[in-house]
Structure formats: C-alpha cells, structure tokens
Amino acid sequence: MSDMPQSVTSARDGEVYVVIVNNPPVNALSWHVRQGLSDKFAEALADDSVKAIVLRCDGATFIAGADITEFGKAPQGPDFNAVLNSIEQATKPVVAAIHGTALGGGLETALVCHYRVAVPSAKLGVPEVKLGLLPGAGGTQRLPRIVGVEMAAEMVSGGEPLSAKKAAEVGLVDRLAGEDSLAADAIAFAREAIAMGPRPTRDRPVTGDVAVIEKLKSANARKWKGFDAPYANLACVEAATRLPFDEGLKFERTEFTKLMSGSQSAAQRYMFFAERQAAKIDGLPKDVQLRGISKVGVIGAGTMGGGITMNFLQKGIPVTIIEMVQENLDRGVGVIRKNYEASAAKGRFKPEQVEAMMGLLTPSLSLEDLADCDLIIEAVYENMDVKKELFGKLDAIAKPGAILASNTSYLDVNEIASATKRPADVLGMHFFSPANVMKLLEVVRGDATAPDVLATAMAIGKKIGKVAVVAGVCHGFIGNRMLSQRQIPANALLMEGALPDQIDQVHLDFGMPMGPFQMSDLAGLDIGWHRDPSRIETLRDAFCAAGRFGQKNGKGFYDYDERRNRTVSAEANAIIEDFRSKSNLAKREVTTQEIIERTIYPMVNEGAKILEEGKAQRASDIDVVWIYGYGWPVYRGGPMFWAGLEGLGKIVASLDAQGIEVSPLLRAKAEKGESF
Numbered sequence: 001m002s003d004m005p006q007s008v009t010s011a012r013d014g015e016v017y018v019v020i021v022n023n024p025p026v027n028a029l030s031w032h033v034r035q036g037l038s039d040k041f042a043e044a045l046a047d048d049s050v051k052a053i054v055l056r057c058d059g060a061t062f063i064a065g066a067d068i069t070e071f072g073k074a075p076q077g078p079d080f081n082a083v084l085n086s087i088e089q090a091t092k093p094v095v096a097a098i099h100g101t102a103l104g105g106g107l108e109t110a111l112v113c114h115y116r117v118a119v120p121s122a123k124l125g126v127p128e129v130k131l132g133l134l135p136g137a138g139g140t141q142r143l144p145r146i147v148g149v150e151m152a153a154e155m156v157s158g159g160e161p162l163s164a165k166k167a168a169e170v171g172l173v174d175r176l177a178g179e180d181s182l183a184a185d186a187i188a189f190a191r192e193a194i195a196m197g198p199r200p201t202r203d204r205p206v207t208g209d210v211a212v213i214e215k216l217k218s219a220n221a222r223k224w225k226g227f228d229a230p231y232a233n234l235a236c237v238e239a240a241t242r243l244p245f246d247e248g249l250k251f252e253r254t255e256f257t258k259l260m261s262g263s264q265s266a267a268q269r270y271m272f273f274a275e276r277q278a279a280k281i282d283g284l285p286k287d288v289q290l291r292g293i294s295k296v297g298v299i300g301a302g303t304m305g306g307g308i309t310m311n312f313l314q315k316g317i318p319v320t321i322i323e324m325v326q327e328n329l330d331r332g333v334g335v336i337r338k339n340y341e342a343s344a345a346k347g348r349f350k351p352e353q354v355e356a357m358m359g360l361l362t363p364s365l366s367l368e369d370l371a372d373c374d375l376i377i378e379a380v381y382e383n384m385d386v387k388k389e390l391f392g393k394l395d396a397i398a399k400p401g402a403i404l405a406s407n408t409s410y411l412d413v414n415e416i417a418s419a420t421k422r423p424a425d426v427l428g429m430h431f432f433s434p435a436n437v438m439k440l441l442e443v444v445r446g447d448a449t450a451p452d453v454l455a456t457a458m459a460i461g462k463k464i465g466k467v468a469v470v471a472g473v474c475h476g477f478i479g480n481r482m483l484s485q486r487q488i489p490a491n492a493l494l495m496e497g498a499l500p501d502q503i504d505q506v507h508l509d510f511g512m513p514m515g516p517f518q519m520s521d522l523a524g525l526d527i528g529w530h531r532d533p534s535r536i537e538t539l540r541d542a543f544c545a546a547g548r549f550g551q552k553n554g555k556g557f558y559d560y561d562e563r564r565n566r567t568v569s570a571e572a573n574a575i576i577e578d579f580r581s582k583s584n585l586a587k588r589e590v591t592t593q594e595i596i597e598r599t600i601y602p603m604v605n606e607g608a609k610i611l612e613e614g615k616a617q618r619a620s621d622i623d624v625v626w627i628y629g630y631g632w633p634v635y636r637g638g639p640m641f642w643a644g645l646e647g648l649g650k651i652v653a654s655l656d657a658q659g660i661e662v663s664p665l666l667r668a669k670a671e672k673g674e675s676f
C-alpha cells in the first residue's frame with residue numbers, strides 16, 4: 001500500500017519501542033492507522049532487543065475513536081478487533097500513554113494495552129451510546145474486567161468520560177504522569193513493566209454486582225425512552241458477567257452489528273456531523289475578525305431575559321440587566337438567584353460560585369447603563385412598534401461597534417434594524433425557553449448584518465454552550481415557522497373529531513417531549529387574545545372565554561394540578577365538541593397515521609420551502625433546530641433526515657392528497673428518489 005499516509009511511526013528509547021499515532025485532527029482509527037498499528041506492533045514483537053512497547057499519540061489528543069466517516073462504507077485495511085487482539089496478546093508489556101481524550105475505539109485500544117499512564121487533564125470514556133452504538137471492539141467485555149461491572153455499566157450506558165484522576169481511583173489508569181512529561185514518564189513506566197510482564201485484560205476476572213444494571217434501567221427509564229443503544233450496552237456488560245471472554249466478544253459483535261445497521265445509529269451519527277456543520281457559515285470571508293464581547297446588556301428581566309442572562313454569568317461574562325420598573329427588576333434578579341441556588345442545592349454549583357455569578361450582574365432601570373456593553377440583547381414584549389422604538393433609543397446609547405440583537409421569535413429583523421442608523425450591527429439572537437437550559441440558538445442574519453457581527457454572534461453562542469444555527473429573516477425563522485405548520489392542522493383535526501390527548505399521544509409516541517396541545521397550554525392560550533368573552537370566532541376564543549388560559553391558571557386543553565401534572569379535561573373536551581357542532585362539522589374517526597401525515601408531513605414541506613428560499617443554509621441545520629430547540633428525538637435525526645427514512649415520495653403523495661402546495665424542491669427530490 002504505497003499510497004498509505006504515514007499516520008503511525010515509531011521511535012526507540014533503548015529497549016523500549018514507542019509507537020506514535022499522528023492522524024489529525026483527533027487521531028481517529030482510520031484504516032491506515034489500523035494498518036500502521038498492526039505493522040508497528042508486528043515489528044516491535046519480532047525484534048528481540050525490544051523489551052517493552054509504549055503507544056502514544058502526537059497532536060491534541062490520544063485516539064478519539066473509530067473514524068466515524070468510514071461507517072457504512074466498504075471496509076478497508078485490517079479488522080480493528082484483530083489488531084486489538086494482537087496487541088493484547090503481545091508477549092512484551094504494552095503501555096498506553098494518554099493525553100486529551102481516549103474515547104470509544106481509542107479507549108478500547110488503551111484497554112488492550114497492559115498498562116495505562118495518563119496526564120491529569122486527560123479524559124477517558126466510551127461515548128458510543130451517543131452515536132446509537134456500543135463499544136464494539138471489546139470495550140463492553142474488557143471494561144468490567146478493569147473497573148468492575150458497576151462503573152463499566154455506568155460508563156457504557158451514559159457515555160460520559162471519566163477524568164484521569166477518577167480513572168486512576170477506579171484502576172483504569174495505573175499511573176498519573178506529569179502534565180508535560182507524558183512521553184518520558186510512559187517510557188519510564190514501560191521499563192518498570194518489563195519486570196511485571198504483560199497483563200492481558202481478557203485474563204482478568206469480572207468483578208462487581210450485576211444488580212446495578214436493573215437499577216440503571218429504572219433510574220433512566222424516562223431519559224432512555226425510545227432509545228435502543230443504552231439497553232444494548234447494558235446487555236453486553238451483563239453478558240460479560242456470565243460468558244467466557246470470547247463468547248462475550250461474539251455477543252458484543254452481534255449487538256453492535258444490529259445497532260450499526262439500524263436507523264437510530266444512522267440518525268445519531270448524522271447528527272454528530274450536523275451539529276458540527278451548523279457552526280459553519282456559508283459565504284463568510286475566511287479572514288473575518290471577531291468582535292470582542294466582554295460585557296453584555298440584556299433588556300427585559302422576565303423569563304426570557306433572565307434565562308438569557310444566566311448563560312453569560314455562568315461563563316464569567318458581566319451582564320447589565322434592564323427593566324422599566326423596580327418591582328419587575330427585583331423579581332427578575334430574584335428568580336435568577338433562586339435558580340442558581342436550586343442548582344447549587346443539587347450540587348451543580350458551589351455556594352461561592354452562586355455569589356460570584358450574582359456579583360457579575362448589574363440590575364438597572366436605565367437604558368443609558370448599556371453604553372459600555374459590547375453586545376445588547378433585547379428580550380421585551382413581542383411587538384414591532386415597541387421593538388423599533390427601543391432599537392431607536394439603543395442606537396443613540398450603544399457605543400460604536402456594539403452588536404444589537406433582538407430575541408424576537410417571529411418578527412422581521414430587517415425592519416427592527418431599520419430603526420437604527422447601524423443596521424450592519426443588528427441581528428436576531430433567538431433563544432429557546434427555558435433559555436438557560438435549551439441548547440438551541442437561532443442567529444438571524446438580516447439583509448444588512450455585517451459578516452463579523454454574524455460570526456461573533458455564532459462564536460458567543462458556542463461560548464455559552466449553545467448550538468447556534470444561522471437562519472434568514474422570515475416569519476418564525478426556521479423553528480417556529482415549521483411549528484405553525486404543525487399547529488394549524490392539529491387544530492383542524494380537533495374540528496374533525498380528534499381530541500387533544502389523542503393527537504398529543506401520537507407525538508409523544510413518536511418521541512417528542514410534548515404534543516401540540518401540551519405546548520399550547522405551556523405557552524398560554526390567551527396570547528394575542530382580544531379579551532372580549534362574548535366574541536367567539538375561534539376555538540381559542542372559546543377556551544379563553546371559559547377562563548381556560550393554559551398551564552398558567554391550571555386549565556387549558558387539559559386540567560393541571562398544582563405540580564402541573566396534566567389530566568384529560570371533560571370541560572375542555574366539551575368546549576371542543578360544542579364549537580364543532582356549532583360549526584356544523586361532522587365528527588369522524590381520526591387514525592394515528594392520519595395524525596402523522598397531517599401534522600408532521602407539512603413540517604417537512606415547510607422545511608423544504610425554508611431551504612428553497614435560502615432561509616436555512618442546509619437541511620441538517622433544520623434538523624439541528626428541531627433536535628436542540630424542540631426536543632425532536634435524536635434517534636429520528638430531525639424532520640429532514642426522518643423524511644428520507646419515511647420516503648419523500650410517500651410524503652409528496654400525501655401532501656398532494658391533502659391539497660397542500662408542495663415545495664418544488666421536495667417534489668424534485670422525491671421524483672429523483674433522493675433525500676435531503
């Protein structure tokens with residue numbers, strides 16, 4: 001293989017042979033790395049002057065896993081399991097030297113080494129479950145032989161890595177190296193290991209109590225609902241407790257193959273890349289310089305403004321928060337403190353961290369206090385006149401170069417920008433409620449938004465832990481624009497004979513965290529209501545006239561108890577029935593399939609229109625919006641990915657039958673047999 005990249009090299013230090021992997025950016029186990037490992041270990045084993053072997057990596061990290069881009073393609077190079085087995089069975093002691101992240105197949109490589117040395121900052125884990133997979137190169141069989149069943153079960157099913165310090169406590173790391181002396185420390189350890197000899201993991205007994213597996217399943221029942229991978233991971237660890245090693249490996253292989261060929265893992269792997277792709281902005285000059293953001297202003301201390309503020313305080317960025325009256329300001333600041341204290345009580349922050357974060361917050365009643373802010377985010381009442389007036393004032397107050405952002409969820413960002421003399425500095429930063437929790441940030445690019453303003457907003461989004469997606473200006477941007485295409489037919493279905501609970505249940509079974517009517521109740525049915533109980537033109541008017549405003553007053557499409565648990569409401573259903581009969585609409589049976597076709601297919605159609613109009617950069621960005629903003633189940637990969645599984649032809653046929661105007665892009669793709 002003369003065209004093989006030199007991604008694995010070797011060096012000698014006396015009797016120690018050092019294998020070095022160098023495959024940027026994350027030293028993934030591409031075919032040529034597997035080939036290189038196989039060749040170099042064979043060379044080290046054949047050389048009698050070699051007494052011990054060290055495996056280490058150049059670059060930012062130890063091996064971060066299998067090369068995900070190779071999944072689903074024709075296999076090339078040596079089989080990974082075969083390479084690992086030959087390392088484990090080496091007749092000379094093998095030491096892994098770990099820095100950065102030893103993840104997935106990377107940790108599995110370290111597990112077949114006889115000893116592990118790591119720098120204190122390293123992290124070790126098996127995140128395959130997050131890709132809908134399991135560690136398929138012996139990880140589920142070897143981990144319980146090193147860290148015991150309890151820790152192994154937790155690691156494979158949760159996917160969170162251990163710090164090197166924790167790994168040393170549980171026996172996964174044999175020695176912590178100096179942060180800057182890993183290569184030398186590992187060689188020194190290898191010299192000591194010559195006397196200890198090889199220690200194949202497969203020969204070690206499985207320790208610990210298998211009862212932990214059932215406990216994990218019940219503790220995570222809600223979180224894992226609908227997912228296959230956590231359960232498959234646990235089944236493999238359970239198998240390790242009762243099967244001989246080689247049979248355990250076979251069991252693991254069968255489970256791995258099932259997951260790998262299924263749609264859940266395909267969706268989750270797609271999302272891994274979709275999320276990273278979303279950060280890339282089309283058409284941006286390469287040399288764009290970011291603007292510095294060291295102080296933020298937030299206007300509005302309500303639920304949204306408060307949540308937005310928390311994101312920045314948590315990252316150590318000072319925030320000036322503005323309200324119009326003292327009482328509301330005090331209430332907003334109080335809620336922020338209460339939220340932090342509740343998190344501290346759960347152990348997420350130390351009490352002194354709460355004080356430090358609150359110390360970064362400056363409450364004020366005066367817009368003038370925003371004069372020194374680098375980024376100002378407006379989160380006030382959703383009304384164009386109010387927003388334009390505010391941006392006009394901000395234009396006079398904000399320092400030159402400050403970024404002015406609106407958290408509007410529907411309104412025209414270009415019109416808002418037109419209220420200023422600096423539309424290039426204006427954009428939308430649309431957070432999702434609760435804004436300190438939800439990971440999505442839609443960054444809305446106005447016609448005049450400057451490239452550096454857009455890039456800075458995307459970067460600050462990443463800094464505060466959000467997944468930021470670029471959206472164009474249109475009513476509701478990406479997420480809410482598609483959401484309304486779900487709500488309109490859901491409401492129509494009520495008039496044809498379905499009940500809220502029936503429609504919501506279809507969405508819950510699909511894997512959404514809540515259905516359309518649960519969401520309406522959460523948002524409030526009285527938003528935009530004309531407040532005249534005698535004027536009943538829509539079903540919503542009928543609900544408001546009956547004093548059913550949603551969760552906020554304990555009754556909407558459902559009844560709620562004081563803990564906000566919902567039950568089907570006879571009164572609500574009677575209002576629906578009454579409204580329908582007065583409208584002279586016939587009642588009929590509505591099926592699950594019809595609910596899916598009527599409420600989900602139009603979302604796909606709207607997504608295609610959004611793409612066609614260039615309001616989203618790519619289909620996968622739309623999927624990122626739905627997964628991180630609305631809790632679309634990641635194992636279904638977002639609406640555009642899911643549409644491909646469902647079949648675009650089937651979707652187009654149904655939309656045609658429903659009399660819905662089909663997006664030309666969607667139709668063309670369906671005709672060509674393509675997906676998004």
Ligand code: 3HC
Binds near residue numbers: 069103127134137139
């Ligand atoms: N395969 C292929 N490409 C990968 C990769 C992998 N395993 N991991 C990361 N990359 C790519 C990313 O797509 C990205 O590419 P881009 O620059 O073109 O967008 C680039 O490497 C850098 O990645 P990040 O932007 O994520 O860099 P960070 O520094 O933020 O994070 C990381 C680094 C923690 C290693 C993170 O990339 C990560 O979590 N990677 C995935 C790890 C993983 O899931 N490993 C298990 C793989 S499955 C497996 O091993 C199966 C086995 O059991 C048989």
